Amino acid sequence: xxxxxxxxxxxxxxxxxxxxxxxxxxxxxxxxxxxxxxxxxxxxxxxxxxxxxxxxxxxxxxxxxxxxxxxxxxxxxxxxxxxxxxxxxxxxxxxxxxxxxxxxxxxxxxxxxxxxxxxxxxxxxxxxxxxxxxxxxxxxxxxxxxxxxxxxxxxxxxxxxxxxxxxxxxxxxxxxxxxxxxxxxxxxxxxxxxxxxxxxxxxxxxxxxxxxxxxxxxxxxxxxxxxxxxxxxxxxxxxxxxxxxxxxxxxxxxxxxxxxxxxxxxxxxxxxxxxxxxxxxxxxxxxxxxxxxxxxxxxxxxxxxxxxxxxxxxxxxxxxxxxxxxxxxxxxxxxxxxxxxxxxxxxxxxxxxxxxxxxxxxxxxxxxxxxxxxxxxxxxxxxxxxxxxxxxxxxxxxxxxxxxxxxxxxxxxxxxxxxxxxx
Amino acid sequence: xxxxxxxxxxxxxxxxxxxxxxxxxxxxxxxxxxxxxxxxxxxxxxxxxxxxxxxxxxxxxxxxxxxxxxxxxxxxxxxxxxxxxxxxxxxxxxxxxxxxxxxxxxxxxxxxxxxxxxxxxxxxxxxxxxxxxxxxxxxxxxxxxxxxxxxxxxxxxxxxxxxxxxxxxxxxxxxxxxxxxxxxxxxxxxxxxxxxxxxxxxxxxxxxxxxxxxxxxxxxxxxxxxxxxxxxxxxxxxxxxxxxxxxxxxxxxxxxxxxxxxxxxxxxxxxxxxxxxxxxxxxxxxxxxxxxxxxxxxxxxxxxxxxxxxxxxxxxxxxxxxxxxxxxxxxxxxxxxxxxxxxxxxxxxxxxxxx
Numbered sequence: 001x002x003x004x005x006x007x008x009x010x011x012x013x014x015x016x017x018x019x020x021x022x023x024x025x026x027x028x029x030x031x032x033x034x035x036x037x038x039x040x041x042x043x044x045x046x047x048x049x050x051x052x053x054x055x056x057x058x059x060x061x062x063x064x065x066x067x068x069x070x071x072x073x074x075x076x077x078x079x080x081x082x083x084x085x086x087x088x089x090x091x092x093x094x095x096x097x098x099x100x101x102x103x104x105x106x107x108x109x110x111x112x113x114x115x116x117x118x119x120x121x122x123x124x125x126x127x128x129x130x131x132x133x134x135x136x137x138x139x140x141x142x143x144x145x146x147x148x149x150x151x152x153x154x155x156x157x158x159x160x161x162x163x164x165x166x167x168x169x170x171x172x173x174x175x176x177x178x179x180x181x182x183x184x185x186x187x188x189x190x191x192x193x194x195x196x197x198x199x200x201x202x203x204x205x206x207x208x209x210x211x212x213x214x215x216x217x218x219x220x221x222x223x224x225x226x227x228x229x230x231x232x233x234x235x236x237x238x239x240x241x242x243x244x245x246x247x248x249x250x251x252x253x254x255x256x257x258x259x260x261x262x263x264x265x266x267x268x269x270x271x272x273x274x275x276x277x278x279x280x281x282x283x284x285x286x287x288x289x290x291x292x293x294x295x296x297x298x299x300x301x302x303x304x305x306x307x308x309x310x311x312x313x314x315x316x317x318x319x320x321x322x323x324x325x326x327x328x329x330x331x332x333x334x335x336x337x338x339x340x341x342x343x344x345x346x347x348x349x350x351x352x353x354x355x356x357x358x359x360x361x362x363x364x365x366x367x368x369x370x371x372x373x374x375x376x377x378x379x380x381x382x383x384x385x386x387x388x389x390x391x392x393x394x395x396x397x398x399x400x401x402x403x404x405x406x407x408x409x410x411x412x413x414x415x416x417x418x419x420x421x422x423x
Numbered sequence: 424x425x426x427x428x429x430x431x432x433x434x435x436x437x438x439x440x441x442x443x444x445x446x447x448x449x450x451x452x453x454x455x456x457x458x459x460x461x462x463x464x465x466x467x468x469x470x471x472x473x474x475x476x477x478x479x480x481x482x483x484x485x486x487x488x489x490x491x492x493x494x495x496x497x498x499x500x501x502x503x504x505x506x507x508x509x510x511x512x513x514x515x516x517x518x519x520x521x522x523x524x525x526x527x528x529x530x531x532x533x534x535x536x537x538x539x540x541x542x543x544x545x546x547x548x549x550x551x552x553x554x555x556x557x558x559x560x561x562x563x564x565x566x567x568x569x570x571x572x573x574x575x576x577x578x579x580x581x582x583x584x585x586x587x588x589x590x591x592x593x594x595x596x597x598x599x600x601x602x603x604x605x606x607x608x609x610x611x612x613x614x615x616x617x618x619x620x621x622x623x624x625x626x627x628x629x630x631x632x633x634x635x636x637x638x639x640x641x642x643x644x645x646x647x648x649x650x651x652x653x654x655x656x657x658x659x660x661x662x663x664x665x666x667x668x669x670x671x672x673x674x675x676x677x678x679x680x681x682x683x684x685x686x687x688x689x690x691x692x693x694x695x696x697x698x699x700x701x702x703x704x705x706x707x708x709x710x711x712x713x714x715x716x717x718x719x720x721x722x723x724x725x726x727x728x729x730x731x732x733x734x735x736x737x738x739x740x741x742x743x744x745x746x747x748x749x750x751x752x753x754x755x756x757x758x759x760x761x762x763x764x765x766x767x768x769x770x771x772x773x774x775x776x777x778x
Binding site: 112143 | 453454455456458459462547550551554555557562563564565567569651655656657658659660661662664666667694697698700701705706708709
């Protein structure tokens with residue numbers, strides 16, 4: 001009796017495992033088959049994922065977990081642009097055809113292993129290109145596979161330099177945003193151009209992200225009258241930065257480079273510094289500078305100046321509510337993007353701009369192939385994408401820089417940000 | 424006796440079919456499928472380690488992802504410096520085992536939640552360490568390696584070759600672990616789990632066996648880290664993420680605590696549920712995964728491994744209800760006696776017998 005029970009259980013479990021294995025392979029083969037059917041309709045030697053009237057894109061971003069907010073926005077903005085354009089008749093391609101572009105999005109929860117899994121799944125389902133994914137580790141894990149499979153992995157939403165600096169080595173990978181280095185550099189330039197000696201304290205995350213900010217900043221102030229009089233670091237897992245801020249406050253520096261990327265910690269920096277009587281000019285990184293979530297809770301109005309960097313108009317800000325692009329964005333987002341997320345982060349706008357850059361690339365794409373797409377994508381110059389600030393353009397021809405060229409230093413004016421005139 | 428023999432043959436036949444499936448599958452499947460199958464093998468080994476310390480020995484461990492990450496980093500470092508791969512694999516086993524033993528030497532003096540707290544510290548310390556020592560780890564951007572390509576003579580694609588390598592490691596790990604938990608050490612683990620005082624009275628030192636279970640668990644975690652790197656070819660501090668540990672514990676419970684087959688089912692669950700959830704609705708993966716988790720825990724409180732028995736109980740429920748109460752108390756196999764009408768609350772003793 002006992003042996004019988006044992007055996008049935010074991011063989012039963014084995015059988016289930018076997019059935020499960022069969023089911024998965026069965027399911028996906030089906031999916032692959034449909035993809036094949038779709039791809040076969042294209043012209044001569046078309047790449048997978050493109051037919052005479054459609055093209056499919058894929059993205060894997062964190063849609064759950066701690067980074068779900070920005071991650072959802074990287075999908076929502078792009079989805080908004082694509083769907084609005086599809087509803088408007090579709091995208092015009094360089095080969096004279098008009099195609100509708102659809103987007104398949106998957107959740108990787110910021111886990112590199114899941115991102116690779118999703119990438120392989122998307123390739124298996126025959127997406128034409130992998131676009132706009134958020135996250136440095138997740139994209140880094142995918143980069144060699146994209147190269148091996150020769151699938152475009154482009155316009156990535158990350159500030160890391162690794163995805164654009166060596167395009168000969170990684171011809172299928174390309175970043176979208178200016179790097180953290182550029183942000184640090186822009187602030188350094190402002191101080192260096194102040195025309196008077198300035199003392200600065202720096203506070204940065206203790207890893208390569210923080211180092212990128214500092215490296216950019218230090219490169220910009222080299223040989224100037226700017227002196228770093230105090231520096232401190234923190235861990236993203238820290239619950240408070242009060243000790244660091246108190247220590248830096250002792251320097252009474254004129255300016256503070258607060259390269260803190262964790263929202264509650266950045267708020268804490270603003271409240272703490274003023275409570276110990278230190279009121280420097282503060283630089284906030286672009287991802288922790290939103291008035292509603294950082295400056296208001298942190299009572300940032302007390303400081304003589306708050307700087308940040310920006311690329312785009314902020315559609316949620318009343319200051320630009322009358323702007324043509326902003327109206328178009330807000331209307332389209334309400335209709336399409338809000339089905340994915342309703343919380344605004346700058347990533348929504350970035351990925352919307354990414355849609356416009358893709359459209360520009362499609363226009364230059366003369367053959368329905370991935371090679372032709374990459375060539376077209378890498379030859380855009382001086383393109384003024386909607387929502388980009390004046391003076392910032394898309395230039396994909398530089399072989400060591402991401403797509404968006406330029407970054408604007410902005411200053412908080414009580415309600416939103418405006419361009420900085422001088423120190 | 425004939426019946427037992429016949430069933431043994433049945434079992435062997437089932438195993439053979441399973442083995443053939445495992446061997447043939449990568450040859451006919453896409454890279455995506457092979458990646459999923461390989462990841463199942465990777466996490467099966469990580470879960471096996473967890474199951475030895477939690478399922479078999481009854482000690483809570485929330486630090487398995489730290490050993491997974493440690494193994495992956497050691498492998499990445501070895502591969503970058505072009506060390507012999509066998510040596511790298513050995514180091515991936517030995518170093519995490521040594522770290523695990525060191526931690527356990529201190530931690531195994533504690534019990535229950537206190538022990539869980541100590542093990543939580545591992546991924547929490549591990550992530551900043553991995554970020555800080557960027558010359559070894561590549562910092563928060565992680566490190567990409569390219570190794571274990573298919574040799575020319577095999578005629579296989581890289582993904583197929585990598586699959587066979589991790590499958591081989593996994594099979595060896597499972598055979599060894601199976602023998603371990605069925606032998607003297609396994610019985611010692613079981614008695615430590617059931618009652619430490621009884622264990623002590625029987626001459627089994629709970630402390631020593633807890634340390635041993637932790638060491639083996641970390642060793643398997645490290646080996647899984649090597650396999651992880653072989654398949655993903657990338658590692659970053661995210662690999663050590665505390666949530667990975669939590670999800671591994673959940674997967675182990677879902678698969679079946681203290682069960683070899685349950686470990687494999689747990690790994691299948693761990694890898695496939697996010698994929699399935701993504702197919703349903705990518706924006707709601709966490710919600711769907713949670714719903715599946717709850718459903719399994721409600722319907723199969725002893726894990727997926729109890730599914731066949733649960734079904735046979737449901738089907739044969741009326742027939743068995745006639746069994747005499749005496750059988751219910753004395754049968755050595757808890758499985759044959761559970762009344763389908765009552766909640767299953769087996770003692771650890773029964774559970775051990777059942778596996």
